[in-house]
Amino acid sequence: MNILTDLLNIKYPIIQGGMGNISNAILTAAVSEAGGLGTIGAGTMPPEEVEKIIEETRSLTKKPFAVNVALSVSPYVKEILSLVIKHKVPIVSLSAGNPAPFIPKLHEKGVKVITVAASVRQALKAETAGADIIAAEGYEAAGINSSLETTTLVLIPQITAEVSVPVVAAGGIGDGKGLAAMLALGASGVQMGTRFIATKEAPFHPQYKQKIIKASDHETLIVGRSVGRIRRVLSTGYANKLLDYEKQGISLDEFNKLTSEDYHKKGAINGNGEEGFMNSGQIAGLITDLPSVEELLDNMIKDANLQLHKANKLLN
Numbered sequence: 001m002n003i004l005t006d007l008l009n010i011k012y013p014i015i016q017g018g019m020g021n022i023s024n025a026i027l028t029a030a031v032s033e034a035g036g037l038g039t040i041g042a043g044t045m046p047p048e049e050v051e052k053i054i055e056e057t058r059s060l061t062k063k064p065f066a067v068n069v070a071l072s073v074s075p076y077v078k079e080i081l082s083l084v085i086k087h088k089v090p091i092v093s094l095s096a097g098n099p100a101p102f103i104p105k106l107h108e109k110g111v112k113v114i115t116v117a118a119s120v121r122q123a124l125k126a127e128t129a130g131a132d133i134i135a136a137e138g139y140e141a142a143g144i145n146s147s148l149e150t151t152t153l154v155l156i157p158q159i160t161a162e163v164s165v166p167v168v169a170a171g172g173i174g175d176g177k178g179l180a181a182m183l184a185l186g187a188s189g190v191q192m193g194t195r196f197i198a199t200k201e202a203p204f205h206p207q208y209k210q211k212i213i214k215a216s217d218h219e220t221l222i223v224g225r226s227v228g229r230i231r232r233v234l235s236t237g238y239a240n241k242l243l244d245y246e247k248q249g250i251s252l253d254e255f256n257k258l259t260s261e262d263y264h265k266k267g268a269i270n271g272n273g274e275e276g277f278m279n280s281g282q283i284a285g286l287i288t289d290l291p292s293v294e295e296l297l298d299n300m301i302k303d304a305n306l307q308l309h310k311a312n313k314l315l316n
Helices: 003-008 025-033 047-060 077-086 103-108 120-129 152-160 176-184 206-213 237-248 252-258 261-268 282-286 293-314
Strands: 014-016 038-041 065-070 091-095 112-117 133-137 167-170 189-192 220-223 231-234
Touching: 003 133, 014 025, 014 038, 025 038, 025 047, 025 065, 025 293, 038 047, 047 065, 047 077, 065 077, 077 103, 103 112, 112 120, 120 133, 120 152, 133 152, 152 167, 176 189, 176 293, 220 237, 237 252
Parallel strands: 014 189, 038 065, 065 091, 091 112, 112 133, 133 167, 167 189
Antiparallel strands: 220 231
């Protein structure tokens, strides 16, 4: 029995990470239909845009899905959470901020809450605030990351040793071996973003998908370290331009403008790596194919079982 799958009413302990303003109903529904938990990332989208995606997702699947709200990023936090309640979305993921003020109202309406943490301290605070699930995200992950830069491998066992709620591992996971490893470290499941980009259903530009599939083991880089706004992206012309700006000296405000969701869309949706960026985790180096979401999840579960069986034989 897996407490995570029981709590979320899903088949597999696999959650889709929020993808900000490139979120869409097609991929969210595909993940939920395949047995995982699809997630809509609200990003900086206005409430009416998020509501359209929620309604479209509802039309594509009757299975549970979640909405992710990055608390310090979205200017519409209260409005988005009101939509969650209005449309009876069963799960909310809260990241990039203090979830404590929002959890009681969500629980009052029967909404399960996942909170993202990058340290033991953050995880303990989230548990105290009432979080149902902790998504522990390591430095390998795509997009905006913690400045603590702790890797998933060491983060998961430390957090699982300190909290009693289920822990989901995020960052550097994209296959059955990764799932097996995280379960062995004490996690109840995994959260993936980059791996879902390289799937047949994901409505992102083919150039983006191919760049992930062809990525080497050092194809991602960190931008924003100089201004305390760490973001992991694919190495593209635009990403390297951002690094040059940092070397010359750039303010946080200037960096935020150059990494706004408009530039995210130019990279991910338009496939323009010279004028926009493409988020990607380090797992890109392990991604070599373009399966359907269903094939991906089924194969991950089969491979995780195989890997755990092999590991057990090595100890007996």
